Amino acid sequence: MRNAQLSTIFDQMADVMEILGEDRFRINSYRKVARTVAELPTDVGVLLENGRLAETPGIGKSSLAKIEEFVESGTMAAHTELLKRVPASLPELLRIPGMGPKGVKVIYENLGVQSIADLKRALADGSVAKLPGFGQKKAATIQRGIEFLEASTGRIRLDQALEAAALVVARLREVPGVEKVEIAGSVRRRAETIGDVDILVTTGKHTEESNQQHKRIIQAFTVAPFVDRVLAAGETKGSAIVRTDAVAVQVDVRVVPAESFGAALQYFTGSKQHNVRLREMALKAKMKLNEYGLFKGDALVAGATEESIYKKLGLDYVPALLREDRGEVEAAGKHALPQLVRLEDIKGDFHVHTLASDGRASLEEMVNAAQALGYKFLCITDHSESSVVANGQTPKRLAQQIEQIHALNARTKGFTVLAGAEVDILADGSLDFEDELLADLDLVIASIHSGLTSPRGKVTYRTLKAMDSPYVTILGHPTGRMLGQREAMDLDIPAMIEHAAQTGTALELNGNPYRLDLKDVHCRMAIEKGIKLTLGTDAHSTAGLGLMHFGVATAARGWATKQNVANALPLTKLKSWLKTKRPK
């Protein structure tokens, strides 16, 4: 899709305009266009043709013309012209924490610094510290910023962020005077990757001693053994790099009095874009929203709970999972928010491995663990023969496993084990087992495990062809991505979703936090086409079954209700649903 390219172009223009010191509101609208285009579910070319792009909020006449120009010619004059005005490598300096557009402008104009390499030299010879508005400390901050940037692996996975958050939460709960400790930010929204971790602490009602008390709480955080480096430590806010066994991540701790808890939680949860929307609404209603509350003049109108703030703004309560400015504010105003799927709605797991392939627990152990979670069913989906490294089963071994499952079902009450397989989609789009064997299974997940870097046409062809099989119930981890490790396949997502709808194939939402595949926005596209999602943990151990909450959160971020999720079906309905695609 050209959407990603266009998004980058608008962001690049905004970067350059910032360095040039142009109008910040204009820059903001470029940023908004960049973000809007990136999140469009359909290629801009298509939306241009059917006129929908012009209706998209945030995209006005000027941006529309620029996009049109790019779609027609592959270039954009405004972009080309802007890039000519500063050295090409200059915008990369904006990525250094502590360096903003003003700083970049000063070091460029005074020292001729054009790149991070130039900047390192200027820092080393002391010329940065001598610049107007700079100094020894500022130079040191920039130095550390460069080191951080070069050592950083970028965003971390949600499970890693939750682990870091748990460390800090446990520490803060022990500090005297602390009443509540809540995880906020993108971790609370269960975003698929996390930039930094936000934690909110409340004390009792505001008193004379509050400031001292707040300071002590921040200090307790910054001197904790897991803190690598302190970035800031004031009276209400502390920021530090926290190191766990797996990762280092920035954690921000904010302390507020109890009467502002809701406002602070709302503010600190974000997303930024969602908050901007609410603040705009507050302004229109002659009010003001900040992290201390919703105010009319100086009077506090709401603040103790998040619910009260949304209510006073004329909105239904928006679950944190939806706060991305993807239409949830409008829906909340029209009482049209979905009843999101919850972990309690989940009656079983669709994607599980055992010792028969590369799992570490037996069939019986996995079933026992699923029963302990209160599930009603479990689908056993071991690998197929071609997945040699994963100890994929031969047809003979699979046939034996099916027998084993039937026998287990015969002696189990109130719980059903479904016989399935995760069958490889081969290079030509055919399946790794014959139809006769597939017909003996209750369900089939078809997955691509090889050739993930093939061109778009090839991976899309294989994916669509596999869905043509009447025995393929579910397309497994459709894009094949591994967060932080491996890019998604270059799959034509709209075509894949369209074909899933046509063939009646379900799409997996693989809940393993390495995958979260399909991702939230694609889940939403699928749901809008009436496609059922199946949540699977891809568990390779009994503990792995506990990852279901990641899948549920991601589905909810895709606006899924329990009707959209096959895991929530009662068993009888599930069984008949599994047969819908099969030959009659």
Next chain:
DNA sequence: GCCGTTTTCGGCCCGACTGTTTTCAGTCG
């Protein structure tokens, strides 16, 4: 540049922290 149940012009989210300042600008979230 975008937008409009007060506006087609005149707005555009808000506050904390830091460092370099003699009262505030820059950066961040």
